Amino acid sequence: MMNQHVMEVDDVSTSTSMQLEPIQVNNLSVSYQGKPAIQHINLTVQPGAITGIIGPNGAGKSTLLKGIMELVKRDSGQVTMGEQDIKSLRKNIAYVEQRSAIDLTFPITVEEVVLLGTYPKLGLFRRPRKKEWQKVAESLEKVQMTEFSKRQIGELSGGQLQRVFIARALAQDADIIFLDEPFVGIDMTSEKVIIDLLKELKNMGKLIMIVHHDLHKVVEYFDELIILNRELVASGPISQSFTTENMRKAYGSTMGDIVIKGVSD
Amino acid sequence: MVMNFIQGLIKYEFLQNALITSVIVGLISGVIGSFIILRGMSLMGDAISHAVLPGVAVSYMLGANYIIGASIFGLLAATLIGFVEQKSPLKSDTSIGIVFSSFFALGIVLISRAQSSTDLNHILFGNVLAVRQSDIIMTAVVAVSVLIFILLFYKELVVSSFDPTMAAAYGLNVKLIHYGLMFALTLVAVTSLQTIGTVLVVALLITPAATGYLLTNKLTHMIIISSIIGVVSSVLGLFFSYTFNYPSGATIVLTAACFFLLAFLFSPIKGLLFRNKGGVMNEEV
Numbered sequence: 129m130m131n132q133h134v135m136e137v138d139d140v141s142t143s144t145s146m147q148l149e150p151i152q153v154n155n156l157s158v159s160y161q162g163k164p165a166i167q168h169i170n171l172t173v174q175p176g177a178i179t180g181i182i183g184p185n186g187a188g189k190s191t192l193l194k195g196i197m198e199l200v201k202r203d204s205g206q207v208t209m210g211e212q213d214i215k216s217l218r219k220n221i222a223y224v225e226q227r228s229a230i231d232l233t234f235p236i237t238v239e240e241v242v243l244l245g246t247y248p249k250l251g252l253f254r255r256p257r258k259k260e261w262q263k264v265a266e267s268l269e270k271v272q273m274t275e276f277s278k279r280q281i282g283e284l285s286g287g288q289l290q291r292v293f294i295a296r297a298l299a300q301d302a303d304i305i306f307l308d309e310p311f312v313g314i315d316m317t318s319e320k321v322i323i324d325l326l327k328e329l330k331n332m333g334k335l336i337m338i339v340h341h342d343l344h345k346v347v348e349y350f351d352e353l354i355i356l357n358r359e360l361v362a363s364g365p366i367s368q369s370f371t372t373e374n375m376r377k378a379y380g381s382t383m384g385d386i387v388i389k390g391v392s393d
Numbered sequence: 394m395v396m397n398f399i400q401g402l403i404k405y406e407f408l409q410n411a412l413i414t415s416v417i418v419g420l421i422s423g424v425i426g427s428f429i430i431l432r433g434m435s436l437m438g439d440a441i442s443h444a445v446l447p448g449v450a451v452s453y454m455l456g457a458n459y460i461i462g463a464s465i466f467g468l469l470a471a472t473l474i475g476f477v478e479q480k481s482p483l484k485s486d487t488s489i490g491i492v493f494s495s496f497f498a499l500g501i502v503l504i505s506r507a508q509s510s511t512d513l514n515h516i517l518f519g520n521v522l523a524v525r526q527s528d529i530i531m532t533a534v535v536a537v538s539v540l541i542f543i544l545l546f547y548k549e550l551v552v553s554s555f556d557p558t559m560a561a562a563y564g565l566n567v568k569l570i571h572y573g574l575m576f577a578l579t580l581v582a583v584t585s586l587q588t589i590g591t592v593l594v595v596a597l598l599i600t601p602a603a604t605g606y607l608l609t610n611k612l613t614h615m616i617i618i619s620s621i622i623g624v625v626s627s628v629l630g631l632f633f634s635y636t637f638n639y640p641s642g643a644t645i646v647l648t649a650a651c652f653f654l655l656a657f658l659f660s661p662i663k664g665l666l667f668r669n670k671g672g673v674m675n676e677e678v
Contacts, residue, residue, distance in 0.1 A: 197562050199558065199561055199562060215564075218562065218563050218564035219563050219564055221562055221563065223558070223559055223562035223563075224559075225556070225558045225559065229558065230556065231431075231555065234431060234554075234555050234612075235431070235606065235609060235610050235611055235612045235614075235615050236551075236555055236611075236612060237610070237611065240612075241555075244551070244552050244555070244556065244559065247548050247549075247552055247563070248563040248564070250548070252545075252546075252549070253545060255548070256548075280610035296559075300563075306562075
């Protein structure tokens with residue numbers, strides 16, 4: 129029902145702002161081989177905003193995303209969007225994993241990677257046609273990678289590769305976008321291209337979550353923040369969540385007295 | 394030599410049968426092998442092709458079609474491997490090694506019980522003389538089914554091979570795809586039994602595919618190249634087998650290995666002698 133609604137809005141035009149419900153995470157816990165990774169997470173993720181997930185190494189940032197999508201087994205918890213369980217909205221989620229998980233030697237070209245983004249909505253037994261390839265071309269143009277479309281992905285730099293995966297997410301036309309450490313090891317140009325695009329998508333009303341490690345750009349990039357250290361330290365608008373106290377809670381003494389730009393007292 | 398082979402082909406039905414099966418098997422192995430090596434499952438291919446042995450033996454004893462018995466044991470092995478891997482801290486290569494060698498050993502015991510040792514030899518190393526008309530039909534049916542499977546699920550096979558996490562994230566049943574591929578692999582392994590033999594089936598699965606992989610950066614091209622190399626290796630191998638009276642499995646595999654060696658050395662994009670000319674993978678992560 130809700131899915132239908134989202135799809136319709138999507139089909140008419142992606143430029144008009146859509147009405148997404150927030151994502152509700154209730155009591156989410158995930159463990160790996162008996163060791164708890166995240167515990168009892170309760171939070172709300174707003175549409176039309178970019179939400180950053182920060183926290184020290186091993187805080188469970190990636191696990192939170194995977195737990196929300198149920199790519200890992202949950203010990204407890206539900207994730208809903210409006211009336212619907214997130215599972216029924218999967219085709220509407222574009223997920224870009226950490227680049228290190230990708231096989232760069234795979235015989236696949238840039239445009240073929242982006243084409244994968246059209247598969248969820250194509251479904252079984254339907255082949256990509258002109259419409260899908262057009263979507264690929266548009267998406268590649270948006271990330272300024274058109275000239276590389278025929279290249280094998282191993283020939284790209286880290287930043288270029290990340291732009292390709294962002295293009296894949298664009299081609300998917302998803303309303304929910306999850307990115308895991310998209311800015312690690314990429315050049316400034318790529319970073320700017322990506323963040324500008326994400327802001328554009330946010331203004332269209334999409335829901336965007338980003339696992340992030342570099343505290344310096346937090347204020348610049350995010351509207352909302354989830355601060356995590358196995359348990360939820362804080363979540364909410366940057367102005368309320370990005371405080372010295374919360375950072376100290378999450379990072380403990382490792383933070384020392386480093387002053388972070390934009391952090392509120 | 395070549396004339397002799399061609400005359401043999403005209404004269405002997407067994408040779409015609411052998412040629413037709415090896416061509417079909419070479420073709421289909423190249424296709425399925427491409428996915429096997431891209432998914433990092435070469436060892437799994439080896440395991441499944443060995444694990445079908447008890448199935449062949451049991452079918453023999455019961456007088457049933459060996460494809461059915463072999464498929465059951467092939468899938469059973471794949472499931473068991475997954476089970477051991479999930480339910481113990483062992484790594485996947487270890488669980489593969491344990492399961493397939495046990496299945497293989499069981500197969501040897503069963504076949505020794507049921508048949509004379511010459512039959513065991515034929516199953517292990519292939520015997521072109523044994524290919525009957527009915528086998529050709531069976532091989533053709535398997536090949537067509539596997540090709541249809543790959544064509545229908547091509548998109549899903551590609552995305553789950555390249556980025557299984559993305560595939561799972563959008564709701565694709567990657568496990569089902571995995572077992573579908575395992576099933577197809579089992580069928581191909583069984584049909585290769587007669588010309589190649591259980592022990593060397595894996596070579597026809599992965600060597601032509603690996604050769605294709607070294608020669609191109611495009612998946613569709615890789616599949617086409619590896620099928621062609623699979624077919625050519627099968628025909629040439631059969632020729633050497635007939636001419637010099639060697640087991641066909643060995644000559645087919647050695648022919649494929651020669652093609653691989655050529656690609657390994659001289660591939661314009663990934664060959665040893667042409668590295669650093671654009672095809673080399675980016676080291677940066």
